[in-house]
Amino acid sequence: METEPARMTAAEASAAIQARKMSCEELVRSCLTRIASRDAVVKAWLRLDPEHAIRRAREADKLPSKGPLHGLPWGVKDVIDTADYPTTQNSPIYDGFQVGRDAAPVAVVRGSGSLILGKTDTVEFASHGRKAVSTNPYNPAHTPGGSSSGSGAAVGDWQVPLAFGTQTGGSHIRPASFNGIYGLKPSWNRVSREGVRMSSMTLDTIGWYGRCVEDLIMVGEAFRIFRSSAPVEVKGLRVGVCRSPVWREIEAGGELALSTAAKRLADAGAIVEDLELPDPFSWLHDAHTAISNSEGGASFLPEYVNAHALLAQGLRDKVDNVLQITSQQLLEAYALADSCRPVLDRMFGPSLDVILTPSSPGEAPEGLHTTGDAVFNKMWTLMHGPNVGIPCCFGPKGLPVGVTLVGPQMSDGRLLAIAAACAPVIDAAPEERVRRLWG
């Protein structure tokens, strides 16, 4: 029996479409079937019109291929504008509001032939406030993470091969860990985030999810952010294991994932050593807090002025600056981050190819009132370099846990080449994920 189309990676589906062994319509119908059977539990989607999606897939089948992304369906986090669906921000203020214009990242993949399947649930404005109703595909009593909750759950549950998320703290990489999927947070500002709801200019980054590193690379090529990079071998690769200045927050699942990934890489011939960051890096977490709250105050002022009662208290607090962050503190936070970035970049070189660090404290926490803690992601978001989330293992609660690979700023192509080499070593559970969710 042939593989169910919805079970393919994006790269496999692309190859089948390019070879005309599978139609775009077959792929979309398979995704819709999967969604129909699982949506009552996983609740990943805020808006999805099956008939519209099938019509678009049929159109794609009639057109000459626009490249590797042709005909591949996407989930789009509902803080990102799309021409053909509303953008609600999961906020009552924008209930049903449709802008009619694709955000920049959506325009690029649509212009490359991709289909927008629907909008995925999110934490309100990808910041604070209402949580998504989405559940973890591996256990509906647990969160899929957030704020890219629906995008992470939909890709993890084989409902759609690709999805956009965003990250200001840990909103993209953490759901990758919790849902057993691959995610790229590219270097800051290498992919335009126009039309993606702003929360913090210095931190907001668009990212995408897939089911293997090849999926992430295929999308990256459409964004032209990758230069050809020499092939990478795990043998001899210099990996720095960074427990990070917030290691006290680690849980059993996170510790297991990091040590498992490190051991597997060492067993495969990588040179794995502990990496300590210089002292100033210990303050980056606080700098992130100052920047995200202070910039958030400017970002949410329009809703504060025009729809005060409908805006979540946590967002009103940013405008009111309840943390009492002074201009001086904000400038010091900027200056610290600005000075740490080149220091981090220069650590890479002859003695360090890539940093291995936790994606999350551990497995997805129980309950939908939380999306987990971004404590292990914030520093790397502020450092602006590329991060790749890779699934690693299952933790003591039986849920997936991933790890993060980090590279210097603008090294996205090289980091993905490293990730492609490391992923088969780190990720020992792909069959287990299929078995658990497909039965």
Next chain:
Amino acid sequence: METEPARMTAAEASAAIQARKMSCEELVRSCLTRIASRDAVVKAWLRLDPEHAIRRAREADKLPSKGPLHGLPWGVKDVIDTADYPTTQNSPIYDGFQVGRDAAPVAVVRGSGSLILGKTDTVEFASHGRKAVSTNPYNPAHTPGGSSSGSGAAVGDWQVPLAFGTQTGGSHIRPASFNGIYGLKPSWNRVSREGVRMSSMTLDTIGWYGRCVEDLIMVGEAFRIFRSSAPVEVKGLRVGVCRSPVWREIEAGGELALSTAAKRLADAGAIVEDLELPDPFSWLHDAHTAISNSEGGASFLPEYVNAHALLAQGLRDKVDNVLQITSQQLLEAYALADSCRPVLDRMFGPSLDVILTPSSPGEAPEGLHTTGDAVFNKMWTLMHGPNVGIPCCFGPKGLPVGVTLVGPQMSDGRLLAIAAACAPVIDAAPEERVRRLWG
């Protein structure tokens, strides 16, 4: 005879509306009359619906005041989304395209009671490509500057008291100089630019025009960016005259304005001294080029992919990276700017209150094929601090020329207080501007 409402500053109009001595409708009708008499020459507006504007003014008259901005009409540069007009970017790609949602800065002033009179002409995407058809109010053979061409011309020609512009290089402060008006470019990221077309995340800044410093302050208060600041006296004020590393580009008009402003301040008791910037600042102009071109490549990729033939060559060149800017060069440009910002900020203190520097090489050049040169603005845009453009005098060609006051990052309130004290000294030509344009 009472003053024509259109001839008032925004602050004067606000006071009259608050005191119910003038209705919002009277003000809007007066602006529309002025526009009707001058639009065939100045051509500041891309879209303006007089009946819609009058209806909105009547509504404002029926409502309780929402504060000082209540009933004041705005011109909005057509790279900025408004709920009630299209946003064309002056690009054939977006001809007639209406998004139906206010950009963040528009939402804030609308929520504060202001009226959106119409959309003003702009250089394509506020970047490169088609120029505005707008002319300089003082001589239609000359440019009003750009890219905020229509906003600058409309405020300068007394067609509207307030307008939004944007600045990536010198698009806001230069038109202030050329049109004899006041302009604030606030600290980077203190005012959300969501819904304003992106060109360069690191550089794009929203700004506003008015007819006096009080106008700029009144708007700034709606954006909550100003903290109360001690009153400022010109006597004893420490002013650093910065000819800047690009002084070789100065023209007669610009030299006249800078020396005139410096002399007037010194005559009024300020301590005026030349200010030299450290060597690394000489490279900021090149850093600006690397950043604006490289980031522009990401920003214009959506149109490059979806509407290649309709995108201006200069924008396609950014995507194609014809300047061949490497990742390394971009990172060096970021690192240079990041290291210069705190150095500049620290220059302010006991021996320096404010920097006085050119707003433009000189008067507005002849011809509408150019918008003039941003060479004297780019460094300050990259430094992220607030800039206030103040009219100073008329140059040898009989056109207005202004100067710029610069403060450290996040000192917007203090800089405006300094500007309020200095403006009556620097700007000796307000009656001359009225005489020239009102006859």
